[in-house]
Amino acid sequence: MALATIVGAGADAGSVVFRWCIQTFTRLFSGHADYAASPGSGHPRLPWLGPYFVLLAPVLGGLLYGPLxxxxxxxxxxxxxxxxxLAVAQRGGRISPKVAVVKTLASALTIGxxxxxxxxGPIVQIGSALGSTLGRVATVxxxxxxxxxxCGAAGGIAATFNAPLAGVxxxxxxxxxxxxxxxxxxxxxxxxxxxxxxxxxxxxxAFLDLPDFHVDHLAQYGLFAVLGVVAAVVGVGFSRFLYWVEDACDWVWRGPEWLRPAVGGLALGxxxxxxxxxxxxxxxxxxxxTEGGYAIAFLLLLLVGKMVATSLTIGIGGSGGVFxxxxFIGATLGAAYGIGVHDLLPGTAGAVGAYALVAMGAVFAGAARAPIxxxxxxxxxxxxxxxxxxxxLAIALATTVSRLLSRDTIYTLKLRRRGVDLDGPAPGARIGAQRVGAVMEPLPSPLPSSIGLSEAAHLLSLSGHGALPVVDEAGHYVGVISAQSVAEAxxxxxxxxxxxxxxxxxxxxPVTVDQSLAQALHTLLSAAGTGVPVLDNEHGRPVGWLSHQSALRAAHTASSA
Known part of the structure; x- marks a missing residue:
């Protein structure tokens, strides 16, 4: 708990430095505190260039962060x-401490x-690197x-967006x-x-100044439901387009990687x-x-433009987040949708800003599949x-539709394209690639569901297992009972x-015989006892038992081979 508090304070310090760097580089490259607030204006210190300075800014930024x-x-x-x-799933949480410094400078230069x-994304990686570094120092x-x-990720999100619950x-x-x-x-x-x-x-x-939100008519819930489905399609589409552009950049570029952001900066400019x-x-x-300040056509242009600009920034080697x-994409989608339904149903639709706010969360949920x-x-x-x-309502529908449309999220798709499956074994790991059917033990004698707890406690104490399978009167498998639950009762x-x-x-x-051991370990480690039944693929009947010991034997066999 003390280390978590220190990490939170460190992540906040990193956030302060990061935001200061963004503001400094933005003023340096554009001459404005936030150029998006006055788009199309010239650089105050380079008036002879007019708005054309934006052609050079990404190139100069790329020349700095590319080699870095x-x-x-x-x-x-x-x-x-x-x-x-990936660091949490397969590398024991180990992140190089230099990532915090490089990510701060590279992302600030990219955005500025x-x-x-x-x-x-940067502040999550910065805070997480700080947490990992402290963990190594403290030998946890x-x-x-x-x-x-x-904790570093939570602290970074909380400090950057003034959203402590969202950080958690x-x-x-x-x-x-x-x-x-x-x-x-x-x-x-x-x-x-x-x-x-x-x-x-x-x-x-809050880091955004958003309009008040009101639901004026019950029929609006139907409109929000439709918006949730549309937002899911857009969120998944954004994920696919992002990596399609990255693939295109990989295919086009044949030069040194350190020069790629500068040359690609011409296209971004x-x-x-x-x-x-x-x-x-x-x-x-x-x-x-969100305030309804744009027409539908321009909102749709902004939506497409953001997809293109973000994908191109990442594709040329830039550093920054997609949250x-x-x-942004959700706000423009929701505002365009809100204006459209307001024109069709002026007495029912309500304020445009309501749809913009809901779509913001729904598009993120559709892309990242993080509804809470x-x-x-x-x-x-x-x-x-x-x-x-x-x-x-909208986010639940967006998450469900997203899951139907795509196996991966905008985060996991990047890893899977590199051949990394977060639920699978880490590359070169001695345990995980084996099939459960090859390492399972014989199934222990099951307990009838009708016996009393005193008798069950006696049989559990003699079994050598912390849990046993249970069958009903007809002999059908119904689940597992653990020694812990019996002792508590x-x-x-x-x-x-x-x-x-x-x-x-x-x-x-369920753990099945053809499942990889890496996937089954997630179930085994979260189980109440020391093992779980292994089911056949056709009928779902228990045919074996997977325990911590059998998993360790698989590792020993792999190392011996």
Whole structure:
């Protein structure tokens, strides 16, 4: 807990430095605090160039961050979150400390010179690198190391966006991929610490100034539901387009990698010249869209332009996040949708801004498939409880449709394209590639669901297993009972405690004979006992038993071979 607090404070310090770097480089390259707030204007110190300076800014920025990333930390390229997810899933939470420094400079240079990316990916990677470094210094266990990495991510999100709850759920939902009391407590401490210091540094205001949200008519929920489905399609489309552009850049470029951002910056400069609203993160444009400040045609142009500019920034080797672009795309989509339904149903549709806000969360949920984070961060941005119901509806539908359309999210797709499966074995690992059927043990004698707990306790104590399978009166498998649950039940008052095995039986997540051991380990490690039944593929009947010991024997066999 003490280390989590320190990591939260460190992530906030990193956030302060990072935001200062972005502001400094933005003023240096554009002459404005945020060029997106005055698109099309010239550089105050280069008036003879007029708006054409945007052709040179990405090139100069690329000449600076290209060699920096290529020489010192290539993992700082791109949007950062996938690298943190990979470090937690397959590298024991180990992240090089130099990533924090290189990511800060590279991302600030990318955004300041016109790169159309967000700052959440960099600050997650920066905070996570700080957490990993502290974990190595303190010589913590691997589990604690992963937790400190998540604390760094939570603290970074909380400080950067003044959204402490979103920081917690971002870390749990995307970085750790699981929820536990210990993880929740640690990430909350880190997020609160970062949030308190961040509010002292940046003020107690949300990073976006969004309009009030109101639902004026029950029929609007149907419109929000349709918007959630559309947002899912757009979110998945953004993910695919992002990597299609990256593939195109890889195919075109044949020169040294350190020069790629500078040469590619010419193409990005052309996009910024045509659509200067794409310069940097673009929060002023997003806010104006939520206020209904643009016509439908221009909103759709902004939507497509953001997809192109963000994808091109990442494709040429830029460093920055995709969370803010997802919000931008959602805001323009929702505003265009809101104007359209308002013209069709003027007495029912309600305010345009409501659709823009809901679509922001729904597009992010469709792209990242992180529904809890999407709901919480939009709630923290608006501070209005009335947003919850329509937001939850749209985000739930967006997440479901996204899952039907794509196996991967915008984060995991990057890793899978590199041949990395977060649920599979790490490359070169001695355990994980084997099939469960090849390493499982014989199935222990099952317990009838009708026997009492005292008899079950006796049989569990003789079995040598911390859990046993359970069958009903017809001999059909119904689940597993653990020694822990039986001991807890026997310690309760007789009047309220369960009396039969059937009352404590729970079916664990299915593990099948043809499943890889790496995938089955996730179920085994989260199981209440020391093992789980292995089911056949056709009928779902238990045919073997996977325990921690059998998994370790598989590792020993692999090393001996």
């Amino acid at each position: 990333v290529n020489r010192f930390a290539r993992e700082a390229r791109g949007h950062g979150v996938p690298e943190v997810m 010179s016109g790169g159309s990316v967000g700052r959440e 266990t691997e589990g604690q190391m992963k937790l400190l990495v998540a 759920f971002f870390a749990l939902e995307l970085i750790l991929g699981s929820f536990s009391t210990e993880a929740f407590g640690a990430t909350v401490l880190a997020s609160v610490t970062a949030g308190v210091i961040g509010r002292a540094a940046f003020g107690d205001v 052309l996009v910024l010249l045509v659509l200067p609203e794409m310069y940097g993160v673009g929060y002023p444009v997003l806010e104006k869209a 803010a672009p997802s919000l 984070t999407a709901v919480v961060i939009l709630f923290e941005l608006t501070g209005e409880y009335s947003i919850i119901l329509p937001l939850m 026997l310690s309760e008052q007789p009047e309220t405690a369960p009396t039969r095995v059937a009352q404590l039986t729970e079916p664990p997540a």
